[in-house]
Each structure stands twice: as C-alpha cells, then as structure tokens.
Amino acid sequence: MTTETEAVMDGADLATFLTGKLCHDFISPAGAIASGLDLINDPSAQDMREEAMGLIATSSEKLIALISFARVAYGAATTAERFSADALQPLAESVFKGARASLDWQVETSEFAKPQARALLNLAQLTGAALPGGGTATVTAREQNGWLTLRGEADGPRARLKPEAAKGLAGERLTEGLAGQWIQSYWLWRTVTDHGGTLGFTVGENRVTLTARLPM
Amino acid sequence: MTTETEAVMDGADLATFLTGKLCHDFISPAGAIASGLDLINDPSAQDMREEAMGLIATSSEKLIALISFARVAYGAATTAERFSADALQPLAESVFKGARASLDWQVETSEFAKPQARALLNLAQLTGAALPGGGTATVTAREQNGWLTLRGEADGPRARLKPEAAKGLAGERLTEGLAGQWIQSYWLWRTVTDHGGTLGFTVGENRVTLTARLPM
Numbered sequence: 001m002t003t004e005t006e007a008v009m010d011g012a013d014l015a016t017f018l019t020g021k022l023c024h025d026f027i028s029p030a031g032a033i034a035s036g037l038d039l040i041n042d043p044s045a046q047d048m049r050e051e052a053m054g055l056i057a058t059s060s061e062k063l064i065a066l067i068s069f070a071r072v073a074y075g076a077a078t079t080a081e082r083f084s085a086d087a088l089q090p091l092a093e094s095v096f097k098g099a100r101a102s103l104d105w106q107v108e109t110s111e112f113a114k115p116q117a118r119a120l121l122n123l124a125q126l127t128g129a130a131l132p133g134g135g136t137a138t139v140t141a142r143e144q145n146g147w148l149t150l151r152g153e154a155d156g157p158r159a160r161l162k163p164e165a166a167k168g169l170a171g172e173r174l175t176e177g178l179a180g181q182w183i184q185s186y187w188l189w190r191t192v193t194d195h196g197g198t199l200g201f202t203v204g205e206n207r208v209t210l211t212a213r214l215p216m
Numbered sequence: 217m218t219t220e221t222e223a224v225m226d227g228a229d230l231a232t233f234l235t236g237k238l239c240h241d242f243i244s245p246a247g248a249i250a251s252g253l254d255l256i257n258d259p260s261a262q263d264m265r266e267e268a269m270g271l272i273a274t275s276s277e278k279l280i281a282l283i284s285f286a287r288v289a290y291g292a293a294t295t296a297e298r299f300s301a302d303a304l305q306p307l308a309e310s311v312f313k314g315a316r317a318s319l320d321w322q323v324e325t326s327e328f329a330k331p332q333a334r335a336l337l338n339l340a341q342l343t344g345a346a347l348p349g350g351g352t353a354t355v356t357a358r359e360q361n362g363w364l365t366l367r368g369e370a371d372g373p374r375a376r377l378k379p380e381a382a383k384g385l386a387g388e389r390l391t392e393g394l395a396g397q398w399i400q401s402y403w404l405w406r407t408v409t410d411h412g413g414t415l416g417f418t419v420g421e422n423r424v425t426l427t428a429r430l431p432m
Contacts, residue, residue, distance in 0.1 A: 011230040011406070014227040015231040018231045019235060019290035022235055026283050027287075033249060040269070063246045070238075076232050
C-alpha cells in the first residue's frame with residue numbers, strides 16, 4: 001500500500017533527477033564539440049577540418065537551444081515572471097530541430113505565467129517524443145472561463161508513450177525502467193498538479209494526446 | 217515565527233533553483249563557444265582565428281568539467297552508488313581551474329557513498345568561492361567511529377562568506393539577495409542534514425571554515 005506522502009517525491013530526490021537529466025542532455029552536444037576539436041587537432045585528419053567545424057557549430061547551437069529551453073522548462077528563469085507566446089515558440093521549436101517529428105504550434109493565448117509556460121514547453125517536447133517514427137506534434141493553448149487548456153496531439157506512425165513516460169504522466173514514482181524516460185513526464189505532472197491543475201493522456205493507434213488544464 | 221515545515225523548501229522549488237543555477241553556470245562557456253565561432257566566421261577578423269579556436273577549446277573543456285562536476289554534485293549520477301576519492305579529486309580540481317584560489321586536497325577516506333560524495337564536492341567548491349582574493353582551499357575528509365568529517369578551510373586575503381551563502385549554510389530560505397549566491401550552500405545543507413548530518417561554519421579574519429559531519 002502506498003500512502004499519498006510516499007507517492008510524492010521529496011525535494012532533494014526530485015532535484016537530483018532533474019539535474020541528472022539536464023547533465024545527460026547537455027553532455028551529448030558538449031562532447032560533440034570536444035570531438036570536433038580533437039578532429040581539428042589531429043594532423044592525420046586535416047581533410048575533415050570543415051566537417052569538424054560544422055560539427056562544432058551545430059553542437060554549439062543545439063547546446064544553447066537546450067539550455068535556453070531548460071531555463072524555462074525546468075529552471076523557470078527566476079527573473080521573468082511572465083512569458084509571451086512569441087518568446088516560448090522558438091524555445092519549443094528549437095527542441096524539434098533535427099528531430100523526426102515536426103511541431104505545429106497553434107497557441108492562441110498570448111501570455112503565460114511561469115508554471116503555465118513551464119507546462120507548455122514540457123508538454124510540447126513530450127508530444128514530440130511520442131513520435132519516434134516522425135509525424136506532427138500539434139500543440140494548442142486555449143483560455144476559457146479562467147482555465148487554460150494545453151493540448152499536445154502526436155500524430156504519426158508508431159506514435160506511443162514509453163511505459164516510464166506513462167507512469168510519470170500519471171504522477172507515479174518510477175519503480176523500474178529508465179529515470180531519463182520518466183523524469184520529464186513526472187515533472188510535467190508535478191508542474192500542473194502543484195498549481196491546481198489536472199493532466200491526462202490517451203493513447204490510440206498512431207496517436208497520443210496529452211491534455212493539461214490549469215487555472216490561469 | 218517560522219515553523220520547521222515552512223523553512224524547508226518544497227521539491228519543485230528546490231528543483232527549479234538548482235536547474236536554474238545549472239543553466240546559468242553552463243550558458244557562460246556555451247556562449248563563449250558561440251562567440252568563438254562568430255569570430256571565425258567574421259571575414260574582418262581573420263587575424264583572430266587562432267585566438268577564437270583557443271577560446272572554443274578552453275570553453276569546451278570548462279563546460280565538460282562543469283557538467284561532470286554537476287552530475288555528482290547535484291545529479292549524483294544515478295548509475296554509480298559509490299565514488300572513489302580518486303574519481304572525485306579531478307572533479308573538485310576542475311572547478312578550481314582558472315580560479316584565483318588553489319585547492320589543497322587532503323582526503324584520507326578512500327570511498328564515498330552518494331550523499332557523502334555530493335557533500336564533498338559542494339563543500340570543496342564553496343570553500344574556493346570564499347576566496348575572491350585568492351588563497352588556498354584545504355579540503356580534508358576523515359572517518360572516525362562511523363562518522364565522516366568533511367572540512368573546508370579557506371585561507372587567503374579577504375576570505376569571506378556572502379550573506380546569501382551564510383543563509384544557505386544555515387539552512388535558511390532566501391528572503392533577499394541573489395538566488396545564485398545562495399542555492400549551492402543551501403543544497404549542501406540539505407544534502408548533509410537530509411542524511412542525518414550536521415553542517416557548521418566559522419568566519420574569521422582571512423579565514424572561513426566549513427565543517428560537515430555525516431554518518432558513514
């Protein structure tokens with residue numbers, strides 16, 4: 001039997017999972033930059049110079065995009081209190097760059113408070129992550145009667161939620177499987193429910209939907 | 217009057233502070249890499265090419281060192297359960313690279329469990345941060361009667377603790393000042409006290425000491 005208290009993750013654990021995820025995300029482009037530099041310094045690989053510079057440039061862009069995304073999606077840039085949809089769109093688009101799925105951004109709401117902005121970015125990325133075979137992640141945001149509804153529709157071949165992601169979206173702690181596949185969906189659930197909202201998802205053939213409702 | 221419950225930071229807040237700090241730490245070398253690439257692509261700055269490549273190389277090293285440090289200091293690399301002193305030393309040394317203070321690593325204990333390793337790295341970096349005018353950060357670790365004592369001695373001109381750091385080391389929430397100056401010291405306090413230990417500090421002329429005691 002699991003009590004409510006046990007089910008909610010305590011402060012330090014949540015923080016270590018999240019920072020672990022960030023380090024994992026960031027080390028890949030940072031390592032690629034180092035590999036590019038190694039190539040450039042390798043006298044036997046001088047014909048790869050241009051390729052190496054390209055790798056460094058692409059990885060540097062990717063890294064800066066990841067950090068900028070993370071500041072709002074996890075760290076919620078402590079200085080800004082509100083975020084415009086126009087400022088959030090490029091952050092959401094940046095994590096789709098190089099991915100097989102494309103983002104269809106249908107956000108009508110023009111301004112978001114911090115938790116809502118955080119939820120929107122995580123929902124967008126998780127919708128894209130449900131599309132390993134490519135497809136379209138349609139993200140909508142609508143206000144009605146003081147409530148904000150955020151919706152992510154993943155449409156594409158083999159659209160699916162990994163078991164760890166489904167557990168996280170249901171607010172369940174990870175008992176087995178990979179923490180890296182779980183933490184972001186759990187973080188979305190925490191962000192939404194900590195602010196008085198609800199989170200749901202459906203999985204159908206070639207389609208996954210995520211729906212978050214939050215008070216404005 | 218502050219109750220115990222109010223004083224302890226909840227999970228999501230702690231996580232956003234920490235990830236915010238990480239993003240802040242990482243964006244500086246990532247931005248320097250991008251600046252280096254801009255210089256290389258600027259036709260009017262071709263005489264700066266070598267300098268630009270040097271900037272990219274140094275920043276890439278710094279970034280990888282920061283991420284490697286953060287994985288253990290915050291994220292506590294979820295796969296490893298124990299850390300050898302030999303594995304922790306280069307991580308601690310890496311954050312002193314380019315700093316005015318130097319690290320004197322006097323660690324006798326050979327192996328650390330996760331929270332102890334996390335405490336040691338944060339204590340080492342915070343000891344160095346107390347030395348804006350340079351000096352020596354001596355870090356010792358000793359086991360006795362089932363307890364581990366970690367000690368950081370900052371000796372140097374103008375050794376001091378910023379008010380935010382002192383607040384964090386005392387386990388107090390930030391009420392004013394810069395979160396970036398506070399979060400790591402609060403995190404050290406949390407790491408130590410969450411695992412049944414105690415944390416103390418003293419500030420004297422040209423000397424700051426941090427002492428953590430944790431059960432093994």
